Amino acid sequence: xxxxxxxxxxxxxxxxxxxxxxxxxxxxxxxxxxxxxxxxxxxxxxxxxxxxxxxxxxxxxxxxxxxxxxxxxxxxxxxxxxxxxxxxxxxxxxxxxxxxxxxxxxxxxxxxxxxxxxxxxxxxxxxxxxxxxxxxxxxxxxxxxxxxxxxxxxxxxxxxxxxxxxxxxxxxxxxxxxxxxxxxxxxxxxxxxxxxxxxxxxxxxxxxxxxxxxxxxxxxxxxxxxxxxxxxxxxxxxxxxxxxxxxxxxxxxxxxxxxxxxxxxxxxxxxxxxxxxxxxxxxxxxxxxxxxxxxxxxxxxxxxxxxxxxxxxxxxxxxxxxxxxxxxxxxxxxxx
Amino acid sequence: xxxxxxxxxxxxxxxxxxxxxxxxxxxxxxxxxxxxxxxxxxxxxxxxxxxxxxxxxxxxxxxxxxxxxxxxxxxxxxxxxxxxxxxxxxxxxxxxxxxxxxxxxxxxxxxxxxxxxxxxxxxxxxxxxxxxxxxxxxxxxxxxxxxxxxxxxxxxxxxxxxxxxxxxxxxxxxxxxxxxxxxxxxxxxxxxxxxxxxxxxxxxxxxxxxxxxxxxxxxxxxxxxxxxxxxxxxxxxxxxxxxxxxxxxxxxxxxxxxxxxxxxxxxxxxxxxxxxxxxxxxxxxxxxxxxxxxxxxxxxxxxxxxxxxxxxxxxxxxxxxxxxxxxxxxxxxxxx
Numbered sequence: 001x002x003x004x005x006x007x008x009x010x011x012x013x014x015x016x017x018x019x020x021x022x023x024x025x026x027x028x029x030x031x032x033x034x035x036x037x038x039x040x041x042x043x044x045x046x047x048x049x050x051x052x053x054x055x056x057x058x059x060x061x062x063x064x065x066x067x068x069x070x071x072x073x074x075x076x077x078x079x080x081x082x083x084x085x086x087x088x089x090x091x092x093x094x095x096x097x098x099x100x101x102x103x104x105x106x107x108x109x110x111x112x113x114x115x116x117x118x119x120x121x122x123x124x125x126x127x128x129x130x131x132x133x134x135x136x137x138x139x140x141x142x143x144x145x146x147x148x149x150x151x152x153x154x155x156x157x158x159x160x161x162x163x164x165x166x167x168x169x170x171x172x173x174x175x176x177x178x179x180x181x182x183x184x185x186x187x188x189x190x191x192x193x194x195x196x197x198x199x200x201x202x203x204x205x206x207x208x209x210x211x212x213x214x215x216x217x218x219x220x221x222x223x224x225x226x227x228x229x230x231x232x233x234x235x236x237x238x239x240x241x242x243x244x245x246x247x248x249x250x251x252x253x254x255x256x257x258x259x260x261x262x263x264x265x266x267x268x269x270x271x272x273x274x275x276x277x278x279x280x281x282x283x284x285x286x287x288x289x290x291x292x293x294x295x296x297x298x299x300x301x302x303x304x305x306x307x308x309x310x311x312x313x314x315x316x317x318x319x320x321x322x323x324x325x326x327x328x329x330x331x332x333x334x335x336x
Numbered sequence: 337x338x339x340x341x342x343x344x345x346x347x348x349x350x351x352x353x354x355x356x357x358x359x360x361x362x363x364x365x366x367x368x369x370x371x372x373x374x375x376x377x378x379x380x381x382x383x384x385x386x387x388x389x390x391x392x393x394x395x396x397x398x399x400x401x402x403x404x405x406x407x408x409x410x411x412x413x414x415x416x417x418x419x420x421x422x423x424x425x426x427x428x429x430x431x432x433x434x435x436x437x438x439x440x441x442x443x444x445x446x447x448x449x450x451x452x453x454x455x456x457x458x459x460x461x462x463x464x465x466x467x468x469x470x471x472x473x474x475x476x477x478x479x480x481x482x483x484x485x486x487x488x489x490x491x492x493x494x495x496x497x498x499x500x501x502x503x504x505x506x507x508x509x510x511x512x513x514x515x516x517x518x519x520x521x522x523x524x525x526x527x528x529x530x531x532x533x534x535x536x537x538x539x540x541x542x543x544x545x546x547x548x549x550x551x552x553x554x555x556x557x558x559x560x561x562x563x564x565x566x567x568x569x570x571x572x573x574x575x576x577x578x579x580x581x582x583x584x585x586x587x588x589x590x591x592x593x594x595x596x597x598x599x600x601x602x603x604x605x606x607x608x609x610x611x612x613x614x615x616x617x618x619x620x621x622x623x624x625x626x627x628x629x630x631x632x633x634x635x636x637x638x639x640x641x642x643x644x645x646x647x648x649x650x651x652x653x654x655x656x657x658x659x660x661x662x663x664x665x666x667x668x669x670x671x672x
Contacts, residue, residue, distance in 0.1 A: 037433055038440055039421070039528040043642070044615060044635025085375070086670070093669040097373055102662030104374055111656040112649070192375040279380060295634065298650070299380025306379070306657075313448070313649025314634070320447040321642075326438030333429040334422070 003146035003235070004242075008138060008219045011145055011238070015265035018241045021055035029054030032061065035327035045295070049273065049315055050322030056246045056271050057157065061323045064316050067114035068156035069305050070236055071098055071105060072148065074121045074228035076167030077129035083170040083202045085193045088126065094164045095120045104302055105162055108309035112316065114160065119151055121228035130174065131208045134224045136231070141219075144228040148235025152243065158312065159240040159247045160275070161233040161254055162305020166192075169280060170202050171227045172256035174209045176282060178221035179256075179263050180289045184210065189252065189281025189301075218263040226257070233257040241271045248315065250308035251278035251301065255286045262290055273315075276300060276307030339482035339571070340578075344474060344555045347481055347574070351601035354577045357391035365390035368397065371663040381631070385609065385651055386658030392582045392607050393493065397659045400652050403450035404492035405641050406572055407434055407441060408484065410457045410564035412503030413465035419506040419538045421529045424462065430500045431456045440638055441498055444645035448652065450496065455487055457564035466510065467544045470560045472567070477555075480564040484571025488579065494648065495576040495583045496611070497569040497590055498641020502528075505616060506538050507563045508592035510545045512618060514557035515592075515599050516625045520546065525588065525617025525637075554599040562593070569593040577607050584651065586644035587614035587637065591622045598626055609651075612636060612643030 005011040029051045034040065041047065054062050073095045079088050097103045098118040109116040121144055127135035136144070152159060165171075169191035176187045184206035190199060215221035222231055234257045240247045249255055249272050261268040274292035277283055279301040287294055295311045328334075341347040365387045370376065377383065390396050409431045415424050433439045434454040445452040457480055463471035472480070488495060501507075505527035512523045520542035526535060551557035558567055570593045576583045585591055585608050597604040610628035613619055615637040623630055631647045664670075 036440075037430070037438060038638050042528070042636065042638035043440060044637065046634060046636065046646075090670055093667065094373070097662065097667045097669060100662075100667070102373060102667050104372075104379060104657045104661055107656035107660035108653050110660070111653050192378070296632070296650070298382060298631070300378065300382065301380065302374050302378040310382075310650065310653045313653065314632070314646065317444050317447050317646045317649065320443035321440045324443035324446070325440055326433065326436075331429065331433045331436070331438050333433060334426055 003149040006142065008142060012219060012264055015238060015261060015268050018268060019244055022058035025058045025060050026051060026055035028060035033322060036325040037328055037331050037333050043321055046318035046321055049318040053246050053319060056244050062319060063323060064158055064319050066156050067112065067158035067312050068153055069105065069109045069114045069116040069160040069162060069309055070151045071118045071162045071164060071305060072121060072229035072232035073123060073164040075123050075126035076165060076171055076227050077126045078131065078170055078205060079167040080129050081131055081201060081205050083198065083205055084166045084191060085198065086166050088166045091164055091166050092123050103304060104306050105304040105309060108306055112309060112312040114309065114312060117151065119147060119232065121147060121232060127227050130225045131205055135226055136223050138223060141223040141231050144231035145235035148232030149239040152236050152239040154243045156245050159245050160250065160305045160308040161236045162250055163229040163233060163253050163303055165227055165229045168227050168229065168253050170205055171225055171230060172253040173202065173282060174206045174225035175221055175230065175256045176259060176286055177206055177210055178215035178225060179218045179259050186285060187282040218260040222260045230257040234260050237261060237272065247272040248275040248308040248311050250275055250305045251303060252280040252283040252286060253303055255283065255290060259286065259290060275311035278307060339485040342478065344478060348555060348600055351574060351597060351604050354604060355580055358394035361394045361396050362387060362391035364396035369658065372661040373664055373667050373669050379657055382654035382657055385654040389582050389655060392580050394580065398655060399659060400494055400655050402492050403448065403494035403648050404489055405441060405445045405450045405452040405496040405498060405645055406487045407454045407498045407500060407641060408457060408565035408568040409459060409500040411459050411462035412501060412507055412563050413462045414467060414506055414541060415503040416465050417467055417537060417541050419534065419541055420502045420527060421534065422502050424502045427500055427502050428459050439640060440642050441640040441645060444642055448645060448648040450645065450648060453487065455483060455568065457483060457568060463563050466561045467541055471562055472559050474559060477559040477567050480567035481571035484568030485575040488572050488575040490579045492581050495572065495581050496586065496641045496644040497572045498586055499565040499569060499589050499639055501563055501565045504563050504565065504589050506541055507561055507566060508589040509538065509618060510542045510561035511557055511566065512592045512595060512622055513542055513546055514551040514561060515554045515595050522621060523618040554596040558596045566593040570596050573597060573608065583608040584611040584644040584647050586611055586641045587639055588616040588619040588622060589639055591619065591626060595622065595626060611647030614643060
């Protein structure tokens, strides 16, 4: 099996032909929701989530049996500019930690019954320092998109994409600024915990990048200031759409990658919900730009897909209610 | 086994002698949290939750293996005043639905691995219409507190109390107003879905009650305007404290019952977190009065313990991370 694209242009074409939710299943799920033993609307957003999920799965009474969490890791040449509180070696060290089961995302994946895979993308060859030249060649960004696309198991019924990459909040901030507009300071944050001087350096780096490249095209922006793990997440989210697998978006970096899809093709994220609002500076703004209301807001700012993985529980609860509850008629309860 | 009180006065004494969290376990959990493979604070509220839970369980590396959901059901004489959109018969019908596994709380309990029991409290004998006289005698309220107390399994490691009782948002609004002050309109909401006229009737009923009784003592307020299921929830939450079982509070009615404990004895809810913020009118105000920040805010307004049960997933995720992650030293990751 190979990814169905070999250029950015072909990838763009695929986004334009993305499938839609099944309207018949959506309507049937809506009908079912109205008959369940609860006052109308009493399950709040759980009802909307269940109907949305049913539509994408083409099943008015769906189950979540096979959630998949995929972590992509990449290294960033821009770390040379002193934008992170941690050294680049930590990326590979954390990949080993993921592989040995010791990180937060391992525990969350297990807790919510998700399979989890890690893809380390050329960690020994960081992207170019984008203050000096484009982060990636077209071949490099396409390869990362393909790896992301192929990482999605077509039999999964829910996808979370996470990332690890020292320096990648700077890359994500530059990408968000390029794709959604605004100034560098609107998008940079403290990442893993830089001090005020580090934050100022991050803003300077993003400002430089915005002046350096012509980034009218979101996919070109991904190439110029993105990273391999960001491109891979975008590829995976696009593949999920192709397979009608609903997606829970994670934090700032995941949403910056997803934003490339949304700005390339309208509705490209209709199969995705926002798992949480991160404490990372620009995430609230990014969620607003994507038009997504987060399911959780618990101050997480870890990445790794952790916030989205936690939200698997919320979605599982929503689907359990929708598909497991009986109707007023079945229960013999008055007033339905 | 019997509950360790036979009067309201004895129950009050027990609240005054409630055990505290284990400071040694709290400190050890705090230490452990600082060594886990993540930037400091990057798991946000999950870190606070894990440390809090560890303290109450007296174990710096705890597990959640036996969550218990208990639903108490009661009927309310005040329904004679036209305060609900549903007839009182629905209480018993929904109890049957709980027993047959068809309600939302059944699905959520199953989804999060919780045992679930239902206690129907004298449904054929509603409390007195509190616009005419006190809802309960002292014997009745003590019996309900005892039933709640005894319903808690001492080997549980997490408790959710839920309720079902047509008319009980009116009872809870009167109780909240009596216990926390404010006007009737501050506390009444649409419950299962009353119209504007119904909402006005609810406010009128609460105003009448506030004028009718001297309710300086929260336990006396529980007797005068509460209900059996509210008293039972209060008894269960107190028993959980006695056994050092952490509690996730549910919505408006659960929090009104819990507020009786908090106003009777300072710190009586230190072993409890707020599972969610309900869409029911007065719940945000009630959470503020309790000083509790909700874990979820998804527009639920169903009762049954549903919002708190959904939050079991969040707490399980927090504990999974805390107890399952490795330390920087164990993983060989730089920068810890």
